[in-house]
Amino acid sequence: MAEQAQQFTFQAEVQRLLDLVIHSLYTDKEIFLRELVSNASDAIDRLRFEALTRSDLLPEGHEPRIRLIPDAEARTLTIEDDGIGMTRDEVVQNIGTIARSGTREALAQLKDKGDGAAQLIGQFGVGFYSSFMVADRVELVTRKAGTDEAVRWTSAGDGSFAVSDAERDRPGTSITLHLKPVDSENGIEDYTDRWVLGRIVKQHADFITYPIVLPGEKTEELADPAPEKPLNSMKPIWARPPSEVTAEEYADFYKQISHDWSEPLETIHTRVEGLVEYQAVLFIPSRGANDLYYAGFKPNLRLYVKRMLVRENSEELLPRWMRWVRGAVDSPDLPLNVSREMLQSDRHVRQIRRALTKKVIDTLKKLQENDRAKYEAFWRELGRAVKEGVDSDFENRDALLGLLLFGSSREAEALTSLAEYVGRMPEGQSDIWYLTGASREQIENSPALETFRDRGWEVLYLTDPVDELVVQSVTEFEGKKLRSAGKGAVELEGAEKKESSDEQKKEFEPFLQVLQTRLTTWVKEVRLSGRLTKSPAVLVVAEHDYSPQLERLMSMGRDGIRQRRILELNASHPLVQGLRRRFDANADDGVVGDYAELLLGWSLLAEGSEPHDPVRFTQLVAGLMETGLDSAPSSPSAASSTETESAPVADSDGSVPASEAGESEAATATA
Numbered sequence: 001m002a003e004q005a006q007q008f009t010f011q012a013e014v015q016r017l018l019d020l021v022i023h024s025l026y027t028d029k030e031i032f033l034r035e036l037v038s039n040a041s042d043a044i045d046r047l048r049f050e051a052l053t054r055s056d057l058l059p060e061g062h063e064p065r066i067r068l069i070p071d072a073e074a075r076t077l078t079i080e081d082d083g084i085g086m087t088r089d090e091v092v093q094n095i096g097t098i099a100r101s102g103t104r105e106a107l108a109q110l111k112d113k114g115d116g117a118a119q120l121i122g123q124f125g126v127g128f129y130s131s132f133m134v135a136d137r138v139e140l141v142t143r144k145a146g147t148d149e150a151v152r153w154t155s156a157g158d159g160s161f162a163v164s165d166a167e168r169d170r171p172g173t174s175i176t177l178h179l180k181p182v183d184s185e186n187g188i189e190d191y192t193d194r195w196v197l198g199r200i201v202k203q204h205a206d207f208i209t210y211p212i213v214l215p216g217e218k219t220e221e222l223a224d225p226a227p228e229k230p231l232n233s234m235k236p237i238w239a240r241p242p243s244e245v246t247a248e249e250y251a252d253f254y255k256q257i258s259h260d261w262s263e264p265l266e267t268i269h270t271r272v273e274g275l276v277e278y279q280a281v282l283f284i285p286s287r288g289a290n291d292l293y294y295a296g297f298k299p300n301l302r303l304y305v306k307r308m309l310v311r312e313n314s315e316e317l318l319p320r321w322m323r324w325v326r327g328a329v330d331s332p333d334l335p336l337n338v339s340r341e342m343l344q345s346d347r348h349v350r351q352i353r354r355a356l357t358k359k360v361i362d363t364l365k366k367l368q369e370n371d372r373a374k375y376e377a378f379w380r381e382l383g384r385a386v387k388e389g390v391d392s393d394f395e396n397r398d399a400l401l402g403l404l405l406f407g408s409s410r411e412a413e414a415l416t417s418l419a420e421y422v423g424r425m426p427e428g429q430s431d432i433w434y435l436t437g438a439s440r441e442q443i444e445n446s447p448a449l450e451t452f453r454d455r456g457w458e459v460l461y462l463t464d465p466v467d468e469l470v471v472q473s474v475t476e477f478e479g480k481k482l483r484s485a486g487k488g489a490v491e492l493e494g495a496e497k498k499e500s501s502d503e504q505k506k507e508f509e510p511f512l513q514v515l516q517t518r519l520t521t522w523v524k525e526v527r528l529s530g531r532l533t534k535s536p537a538v539l540v541v542a543e544h545d546y547s548p549q550l551e552r553l554m555s556m557g558r559d560g561i562r563q564r565r566i567l568e569l570n571a572s573h574p575l576v577q578g579l580r581r582r583f584d585a586n587a588d589d590g591v592v593g594d595y596a597e598l599l600l601g602w603s604l605l606a607e608g609s610e611p612h613d614p615v616r617f618t619q620l621v622a623g624l625m626e627t628g629l630d631s632a633p634s635s636p637s638a639a640s641s642t643e644t645e646s647a648p649v650a651d652s653d654g655s656v657p658a659s660e661a662g663e664s665e666a667a668t669a670t671a
């Protein structure tokens, strides 16, 4: 007795994907066939792989095929495979939910259904769902190898699907598309036409390694149908001479293995015969996968041994930072039933890995040299992963340094390599300078850059969190030190300057001591600055301490203990000079301590951080503003420095009048 069909609703993201598939104006509708045939081919691959250890799974004389069965009268097309099939649970799980969290998130964010959506759709593994571009109802019957039960899945793509028991005489899967009417204006052809099917297979699925066949045609002369003749050549793309493979064939192959519908950025086809033999077609994608930076991400790299797929997501053939590389590698030198552990320690695998890694790096290098725009497009998509390599791939570290690009103080939108930076270094500059921060804007506002600007020295702007990793592991490039503009002391160049600065240091010593004592909870040293030319103060860290950016990242969401930093003062700034005069006049003047705190709070705000004690800081600022009002002349032009020059040094309560603690030179330029 037939059981009642069980109804399920699609996961919200799947329905969204379906809506996009159905409504987006995707022109190339015929590629649904490539997607379904790819799934069929994968299913056969999986069965053959499973059968390596369970020979009972393969029926005697198993000659796997992918059959296309058109029915012009019923207006259906069935795609049938002798693959591994699915259990009931697998059907519900695989064809009803999206497992990959990155894809789910991206879909959840994707609201519009306009042209943008049509483009974006290429980012998701649409696979099976592409059937709904050409069919208004889809029926799938499948039986898992090694079981007797078959299951039927049906859906009209309208939010729900039904699952019920079914019959199937052998393992495998059949997918029947109830085709939409032919509509050539919208790119829907007659997919029951043998000629159309033959053309699509030839064009988009020629490289599938199993025969794709149409049922033999019955003719008047032949009582039995003519034998099935494969529509595809079945030659895997990597086994063909590169000169004979067209760009379109590579792109189709890429789309088959990646389910990314956008064109690959670069294709690498390599065939090596020697100590170790292998063939590989690798792709640099034009876009990184949505879940590339998730811990569970698996690379889209297939490993074949003599054309038998042994690993769909091989992590052994390329370093982890190259997990965005997609493609297929085939080698006859590896054992068929390879375990992960064996793969990792296999000598041949190691050799292949080394060679392929180098190949990809060389390709990127060439791209950087010959097509800068394309390389920058790659960099903006995947540069972050390359930076991971700098920290982890010691063998290729030097080559990777050459690939790095950064923003810099030179030009707002431009990216520069380290070599280009070094090439522009003016005389007198011996190090490569950078500053890390949350954004270009924040870095640009940092007072720590003042002297660099004045000297005309370029500073690299490191705004990506992984840049912190890069600069921790790279200390030199072409013999030039990489130095943070916000770390350690920046020396003034020239002997004369040094002498005068030594003298100044001595003069300021007692004053700085008092500030330091007042700020000791947060600051480990108060000293004179070599990097300030305009601002009164800046916070820096010692040479080997964490940068504020790294500290912020590490204490994300937690109240971490902050490391004590160094407060640098600009000795020639009127605010600092005025304050020192107050100190010289009366070493116990309470104003000096309050100003120390204000300067510290100001420096924190200037770099984009919060004052340590915002309440205390605002109180100090309010007090200062009040005094400013009490003492400032009533004329609106009072802000000019000439007017304030005659302003009193301090009020009766002992505070210095100033409109702002920071930039206002006027308020403190007093005698």
Ligand SMILES: Nc1ncnc2c1ncn2[C@@H]1O[C@H](COP(=O)(O)OP(=O)(O)OP(=O)(O)O)[C@@H](O)[C@H]1O
Residues within 6 Å of the ligand: 039, 040, 043, 081, 083, 084, 085, 086, 094, 095, 125, 126, 127, 128, 129, 173, 259
């Ligand atoms: N013909 C088939 N035989 C067996 N399983 C299939 C078949 N078609 C689809 N599947 C299963 O359904 C899953 C979802 O298919 P779909 O085409 O939507 O995504 P996919 O992108 O191929 O999946 P993957 O992320 O594994 O590449 C497949 O991963 C596979 O497990």
